[in-house]
Amino acid sequence: MTLAIILFALALGCYLIAVLEDWAVHGRLDPLRPAVSALALLGREQVLPRKSDRLFFEVGPVLLLVAGLLAVAVIPLAPGLIVTDLATGALFLNAALAYVLVALIMAGWGPNGAYAMIGGWRFLGQFVAYAMLIVMTITAVAMRAESLSTTEIVTSQAALWNVFYQPIGFVLFVIAAMGLAWLPPIDLPTGGGDLAGGVEAEYTGARLAVLRLARLVIVLALASATATFYLGGWLGPWLPAWAWTAAKTLAVAAAMLFLGRHLPRLREARYLAVSWKLGIPLALANIILVGVIALVVPI
């Protein structure tokens, strides 16, 4: 029952994020557009590029979707409304999202097309830039909660949300999450107008539909992870718990989607330089700072 509710919420959330993305990118608010696009993709031909690596080509989108779903599985929607409340939830989220890299490299390598290939390798560079920022900021969150369980991380924020407790970590996590979900301005693997679609270039029809759905699930997973780790998850007055989680997740997703529209695309070398020369020292400082606060203040 819980699983059914969460899967329904997931499907609804993905649909809303698709509507939001359409609004952010094209400036048109059309609640039916994602459904029409999905049906159109299903009706299209599925072309298999010549001399492709069939295994990698087929596994890429599926693995991406599995990674996104497993990440969502450890995010609580409300107390008790979680697929699996693992004791190592925050770590499991990392482990699941690590497969995004594997899936995108497979999707880039598989079709034997130049643009896809470059898109895949670019994402590897992007991974080296964002990965440490994600894990280091989550460490600081776990230090305060004294647990890696996502539900305990939420309850640890009852007195003060982490966004106020560790604002540096929040900013770093959001930037890294945008890199992980390849949202503009850090959308190097697809890079519209630059790589002719990049890893998406050779996918058509139902395979492209699965790839795009997987991307929406990953955006949702990261937005809800941000809400869980930094914005107090389901905590909030008046409204029921699930409504708070949903509202916070959609607000984070909308912020991430609309932010990218106003920024120029970042080159991979620039993103790497910024996150290693500025981001990682800041993330380490965040850990030390949270460590001192956690020892001095009992909340």
Add this chain to the structure above:
Amino acid sequence: MNEITQYAVLFSLTLGTVGFVLAIYALARAIGRLRAEPAKDVPATAGALARDPVWVRYHAKYYGYALLFLAFDMEMAFMYPWAVVYREEGLVALLDMGVFLAVLFLGLLYGWSQGALRRQ
């Protein structure tokens, strides 16, 4: 739910996802098949086959970062258990990890000074 059940749920979620994708593919196949036309399967390289093979060695110009990343990623294996018991251990934990992170950070600074943090 004990741990085995939790992982069983996650595993069945994985299998269910694969089944869902296969169902979508079957639906798309039921709607229509691919019409075989010449040159339809050429990858998107301006309509012509690439002159050179695509599967070649790609110069990973970020390898300096990648090597440093390995060191930092290993360090994270220690950080998670440390973070969970941090408040119990108190000041000792802060000092222990402070020294460890300081050494690692010096490594980052050394790598930076030697030009590891740039596009090679």
